[in-house]
Amino acid sequence: MNYIKASFKISSDNETNREILMAYLAQLDFESFDDSGDEFLAFFRTGAVSEQDIEQSLAALPFQAxxxxxEMPDVNWNEEWEKNYFQPLLINNQVLIRAPFHKEFPEAQYEIVIEPNMAFGTGNHETTSLMMQHLSDLNLKDCDILDMGCGTGILGIYASMLGAKTVTAIDIDSWSFEATIENSRLNQVNNLEAFIGDAQLLGNKQFDIVLANIQKNIILQDIEKYISVLNDEGMLIVSGFYQQDLEDIMGKAAELGLRKLEIKEQNKWIACAFQK
Structure with missing residues (x-):
């Protein structure tokens, strides 16, 4: 399968503007992002995104880009992931995350198999790992879980393994929806329902725990909706933002009556748990 690499140069290149750019591009059919270099990179399958689509997204940005x-070489992306990006990962000495193509890996109490396909949500990113550490600390027996911005479905799958009664997974990206269904099947998780959309999909169903590993601006925009579907004494766990953004998240949470429970940090990335 052929892929196209889109390289972006931002006029005021900083973490906030890269997050904004990612949020806009995520509304198109991009499959992965890489913000580790001098340029912001995004990848999509050949024919999935047009230049006009990209130009329209950039025109709406509050900065120039x-x-x-x-065109990327036609290579076996699973092999590339195995060699360069996605190695078996053991979190908290409790849960192992690996791909179907991994041949050697340690044993663990829980094992999650993820088909990466260049997707966000393999556990190798700090925010996913931090969210899983939060989940590992909880008793999820008979809990109803909502996973907003589910990506590969990894958090919902882990919640199910930890005893959750039901898992609702939502992502605006159609590939993430398909990946979540496929990865649920790979892990024999039968109590997870996936949907395409955003917080507007949330109706009257109430949840014991809401997970949102998305992006600062989306969290601030939708946090009231998350709280509205949260049971009394329920928990909201959020990540996808840096240490410097924590004050904004904490301020909004306090304004809406949430009580801070615990903050976890890794390489300046933050995951914070609140209680209603």
């Missing part, structure tokens, strides 16, 4: 496109 230019892009170039490059």
């Amino acid at each position: 230019k892009f170039s496109l490059e």
Whole structure:
């Protein structure tokens, strides 16, 4: 399968603007992002996104950004992930995350198999790992879980393994919806329902725990909706933002009556748990 690499140069290049750019591009059919270099990179399957689509997204940004496109070589992406990106990962000496193509890996109490396909949500990113550490600390028996921005479905799958009664997984990206269904099947998780959309999908169903590993601006925008579907004494766990953004998240949470429970940090990334 062929992929196109889109390289973006941002006029005021900083973490906040990269997050904003990612949020806009996530509404298109991009499959993965890489913000570790001098340029912000995004990848999509050939034919899935047009130059006009990208130009329209950039025109809506509150800053200037230019892009170039490059066709990627036709390689076996699973092999590339195995060699360069996605190695078996053991979190808290409790849960192992691996791909179907991994041949050697340690034993663990829980084992989650994720088909990466260049997706966000393999556990190798700090925010996913931090969210899983929060889940490991909880008793999820008979809990109803909501996973907003589910990505590969990894958090919902782990919650199910930990005893959750039901898991509702929502993502605006159609690939994430399909990946969550596929990864649930791989892990024999039968109590997870996936949906395409955003917080507007949330109706009257109440949840014991809401997970939102998304992005600061989306969290601030939708946190009231998350709280509205949270049971009394329920828990909201959020990540996807840096240490410098914590004050904004904490302020909004306090304004809406949430009580801070615990903050976890890794390489300046934050995951914070609140109680209603």
